[in-house]
Amino acid sequence: MKRLLLTSAAALFATTAFAADPELIVFDWSGYEEEGFYPDYTAKHGDIPTFAFFGEEEEAFQKLRSGFRADVGHPCSQSVEKWRDAGLIEPWDISQIPAYANVDAAYKENPIFADDTGVYFIPADLGATAIAYNTEEVPAGDIESLQVFLDPKYAGRTSLPDNVDDAYSLAFLATGVTDWTTATPAQVDAASEWMRKAHANVRAYWADGAELAQLMATGEVLISWAWNETPVTMAADGAPIGYQREAKEGSSLWFCGYVNLQNGPGSEQKAHDFMNAWLQPEVTDYMVNEWGYGHGNAQAMADFDTTILDEVGMGKIDAPILRQLPLENAIREQMVASFEKIKAGF
Incomplete structure (x- = not known):
């Protein structure tokens, strides 16, 4: 953003x-x-x-x-x-x-x-938001689906954005929603429940690309929902970081x-x-x-x-895309309220 x-x-x-x-x-x-x-x-x-x-x-x-x-x-x-x-x-x-x-x-x-x-x-x-991952420790097969964020194998080794819109782009996609402009309160609830499960694996919520790059460079975080800037710049510096925009459920554009x-x-x-x-x-x-x-x-x-x-992760892909278009204020306020509860462990 x-x-x-x-x-x-x-x-x-x-x-x-x-x-x-x-x-x-x-x-x-x-x-x-x-x-x-x-x-x-x-x-x-x-x-x-x-x-x-x-x-x-x-x-x-x-x-x-x-x-x-x-x-x-x-x-x-x-x-x-x-x-x-x-x-x-x-x-x-x-x-x-x-x-x-x-x-x-x-x-x-x-x-x-x-x-x-x-x-x-x-x-x-x-830009794009998709899966950034450590190519040396995460097999390519593991990041074919967004459900990797729920995999107990990566408990304490994942990271999500500390941003309601980016976080919910992941949760909506993971629960089958590719157009949030038509999202219902029930679909927000389903996405929130998915994110609550993903929260159990989260090492940290990142606020910016530099913070995420540090978490991934040290190996603390192996998988993250990330803007394309972070894996692009890290890979250019020689870090073993890949970017998966074609998980079967898709990725996001903002x-x-x-x-x-x-x-x-x-x-x-x-x-x-x-x-x-x-x-x-x-x-x-x-x-x-x-x-x-x-x-x-x-x-x-x-x-x-x-x-x-x-x-740079901005090319055409063969997977669903959730475009972060304007959405109803009531739906976004529901997302904001739920996201704060989830981060607090509720």
């Missing part, structure tokens, strides 16, 4: 890490302050934006509700409706973001992201993007310049090659070498 290089300092509530251009405050996940994401902005304005970080979307939501002010925010797709309903965001002026023309039509047609009142969400980054925050204290022009800079083709190259994630510029992604996309 969302997602790389979160440090303990960045996890502090809305910690401002880089005070630069005072006319643009970006409320973001740690790691996205890297200048490779918005080079055109820096070239035009001579400075980087000021960044404030959050560690999890509910934290960001509550901070904004309590009065914290920024110009641009970076939620993931399933949070957009909640942020809209709370009056936290306002439409972008698409006439100031010409690169929006290269965004996939699917995002433009979703009424949660865009309707006759304007465009509220612009996709920026996307996407996040930027919103124009209501009553931002800075420059609307600079907010729009930042967004247009984010959608440039050179950012697609940076996103895929340096982070292993996909990018909101669908045209540039379509032109990308499929071999590289396969290598």
Whole structure:
């Protein structure tokens, strides 16, 4: 959500890490302050934006509700409706973001992201969540199914994300649900019961890719439900880590993007310049090659070498995919409540 290089300092509530251009405050996940994401902005304005970080979307939501002010925010797709309903965001002026023309039509047609009142969400980054595993200690046959997370052989050697959306993408898939936009309360209960069983094997819930990489590098954790960034970067460093996106029950895809925050204290022009800079083709190259994630510029992604996309875990697969699309707020709140109980051992 969302997602790389979160440090303990960045996890502090809305910690401002880089005070630069005072006319643009970006409320973001740690790691996205890297200048490779918005080079055109820096070239035009001579400075980087000021960044404030959050560690999890509910934290960001509550901070904004309590009065914290920024110009641009970076939620993931399933949070957009909640942020809209709370009056936290306002439409972008698409006439100031010409690169929006290269965004996939699917995002433009979703009424949660865009309707006759304007465009509220612009996709920026996307990735996969699937099984990361130690190739030296976990036989390939064991990770053909998501039920490996229940296998008593791996008691105390698995890890799950400390993120309700990613965790439930696993639990839904494992219980036969591949489209959570139509999920019922009963299906949430079934997924929660499955996750309660998986919890018995969990060594730790990871909050970010760096934490998971450490757990897997030491051998404490052999199997995890993970963003594709972690196995890609670990394998590049020579670690015996594989990535299984084609378990028989499937894997997940998530996407996040930027919103124009209501009553931002800075420059609307600079907010729009930042967004247009984010959608440039050179950012697609940076996103895929340096982070292993996909990018909101669908045209540039379509032109990308499929071999590289396969290598970073973003290629096409022959297995079910649960897309982390917006879902009913009541269903998500049920997930949130159940997840907190499960982590606490109930």
